[in-house]
Amino acid sequence: MSECVLEEIFIKRSQQKRKTSPLNYKERWFILTNEKLAYYDFDPEKGKRKGLRGSVDLEKIKCVEIVQPEPNAPQDRIYAFQIVYDEGPLYIFAKSEKVRAQWIKKLKEMVRFNKDLTQKYHPCSWMDGVWLCCQQEVKQAMGCKVLDGKNGFSFKPPGRRVSRKPLPPTPTEETPGRPLPPEPPGPPVSMTVIAQYNYTPVAPQDLELRRDEEYTILDKSDANWWRAKDKYGKEGYIPSNYVVKTEEGLERYEWYCKNVNRSQAEKLLKTENKDGGFMVRDSSKTGKYTVSLFTKSGGEPGGSCRHYNICTSSQNQFYLAEKHNFTTISELINYHQHNAAGMVSRLKHIVSNRARPPSTAGLGYDMWEIDPRDLTFIKELGNGQFGVVQYGKWQGQHDVAIKKIKEGSMSEDDFIDEAKIMMKLCHENLVQLYGVCTKQRPIYIVTEYLSNGCLLVYLREGLKQAPSTVQLLEMCKDVTEGMAYLESKQYIHRDLAARNCLVDSNGTVKVTDFGLSRYVLDDEYTSSAGSKFPVRWSPPEVLLYCKFSSKSDIWAYGVLMWEMYTLGQLPYERLNNTEIVAQVSRGLRLYRPKMANEKVYSIMTSCWLEKAEERPTFEELVLTVQDLLYELQ
Known part of the structure; x- marks a missing residue:
């Protein structure tokens, strides 16, 4: 922190x-x-x-x-x-x-x-x-x-001599001056980090990372790939999401599991099946933390999970039991590893999700053109708007999804120009674009592979048991956070729906195909009068005027939430596209699903306000969903 x-x-x-x-x-x-x-x-x-x-x-x-x-x-x-x-x-x-x-x-x-x-x-x-x-x-x-x-703000960089020449007059409204030049950057400051994961170089300019070893950061100009030096003096680029500052706290500890929600924590703990197995995870409220603990002493067959919020006292100390306050969370965990102090058990066994590293923005630094000879095609996953999608391997070891772009389905040159920018979008709730193969036809788009596949199919067929209210809201939160990141980068998705989200092996939902609809050449898809146009996910201003914005994505998100809480039903299933355009424009909205309570449905309806400017932002939706999750837990 x-x-x-x-x-x-x-x-x-x-x-x-x-x-x-x-x-x-x-x-x-x-x-x-x-x-x-x-x-x-x-x-x-x-x-x-x-x-x-x-x-x-x-x-x-x-x-x-x-x-x-x-x-x-x-x-x-x-x-x-x-x-x-x-x-x-x-x-x-x-x-x-x-x-x-x-x-x-x-x-x-x-x-x-x-x-x-x-x-x-x-x-x-x-x-x-x-x-x-x-x-x-x-x-x-x-x-x-x-x-x-x-x-x-007047600033004099240290060590500089101040010029004795008179300063020019300050511009006024009547005689506006030229924009002031940017202040010179300060001297570069090196930073020491610790590797959380091993990283094997895939490009000549990359640097190997060995877990738990320290590295000195030399350059952070690329947000996703930092230039670093190891203890032997060797330099190269490393993925920035594989390391953490030495002075920062929880990421350094094996028991801290970042980006794990309640449902995923319970799955990990029950799979480990050790009495006293525990982890510390982010609470549903930003800046808060929760201790999740597995116990076999509760009388439930197969054991049960308990969740304890880490509280903060008025003196800014941390505690689980009020009489036992600590300056840091690590001190608190160390104490409760030896003393139950009000919990169902002491913290006996660390359960971690560190085995699987996060996706990197590209397979290596500045790698966006991928040699198709490095790809192995293993099985077909499906057939989408642009062509066949296959599961495969890159260089025989990295799982990837490969989209073979059907010729004539995409404005290829425009997409290729955009691909370098899209690769820099990196978030745990976005499907990562790894690179493209453009030297042959058809071109390939290579992305992160998610083993549980399409969210829509997962809702209809992939859930082993009926999801809880908390689990569904956690999945909604995943999408909200991915879209809030896109919103912060001024990216409009244009086709947000359950079919354009994927689910990983842990049940985390990630948004995919963001912005790709701009490159579709199919008139049936690009025209709001076309039968392939996503009418059921579109607000009035898109249906009537083709006016896309982050607020039209908000509308689509409300429909996606509805898909989640109906386990993949078709929105307005009894209406055709023409009827939907007419009735939505006159105020028709989707009904409340049985699995959604009034508070969840109120989030959906806030996304469907007729005036686009009155709809919330994704940043606001993140806070709303977090608050509701906190209440449910």
Whole structure:
């Protein structure tokens, strides 16, 4: 976990409400780290921080400035400041001028090298559809006041001599100056990491990783492949998701299983079948952790699993049993490995999911063109929009899925140009694109292979027993997080549905074929009047005007949730495409599935609001699903 730089209880104004009212202002516990600014629910009576409500990555911040008080503002909303990023301005109200100044200074210092710092800002707030300072009615309108310097921050790099030449005058609104040049980057700082998995080089420029050994990072300019040096002085590229900083905590420990949900934890523990088998996993609430423990002493045949949330005291200490508090989670686990202290058993045997490493962004650094001679075709998996999909091996050892693109089905040149960019999209809930074979026809698309196949088939035929409410919601959460990542990269899927998601051996759902519909050449598919067009997953603005956006993906996600909770039924099964277009445009919506409670159905219906701008974002859906999972568990 990142070290806390500052923390404070502030009043935050909602960014989503269209009209301003007293209900829009709520106390939130803000925590600033080196990577992000996060804010949480706050219990004033117990003085405790609760669930995560949202966060802003520091690298996305464009401006940090004070805000003039709102008209007739009460005393507790006098000292306002704003954080401007892609989503718009985040308005925060400090309790004093001193606290506001401290936070603004620290934030400006931390974001001073950001690429997209703005030159102008709005000194007053956006309220009830208008900027109070300049009366513009477009929320994305450029600021009306020029900042004194780059984001209002004057910085002198250490060791530099200050020029005695007079500074040019600051640009004004009447005589706008040229954009300020970017600040020079600071000196490169090496970082020490520990390998969590072995990695065998597949390209000459790669570096071998040996699990639990330390490496020095030399270059992080590529987010997915870092240049590193081992203890013998050898240099090369390594997958960044195979290592963890030495100073960071839980990833270093065998008992920590990242990206494992409750259902998957129970499966792993029951497969191990050892009394006292345990793991620590991420809770459904971001930033929280859970100890999952298997016991044979509960009287249930075959044993049972118990789940204990790791709590935080008002002194920021961790505990499972209130009388036993610890400074770190590792100290807590060490104690409970020797003492049950209120649990059904002490923690006896570590159960880990570390055997299977995560997918890498490409099979090796800067490898995107794959030699078809390195591919072995083993069996056919299915026949999709673009042609046959087969399971195979790359270089005889790596499992891959290979799509043979049927000639004439795709705008190949456009796709090939895009493939390099798509390969850099790397997330545990996206099917990883490994590379392409473009030197022959048909071309091949090579991706990660997921053994449980298509989600739609898995829902209809692959589940060994009826899924629980928690299991279905965990699968929805997987899709939400993958789509939130795509949303953050300004990627629109355009064809999100259960048929375009896959399931791995652990039951994790991953989104696939994102953006590929742009390259389809079939008129029946690309025209909303065509019989192959995904009408059943499309909102009114797509059906009527072919207007795609992240909000049309939100609509499709609601339909995908419906598919999950009906175990793969066809949406609007009694209607044809023409009837669907007419009736959805008039307000028809899918009914509530029997397996979905009112709260789950309310998530679906929020995705089906007629006005696209009123639908939630995927980032908001992640928080909503997390909160609901937390309630169910």
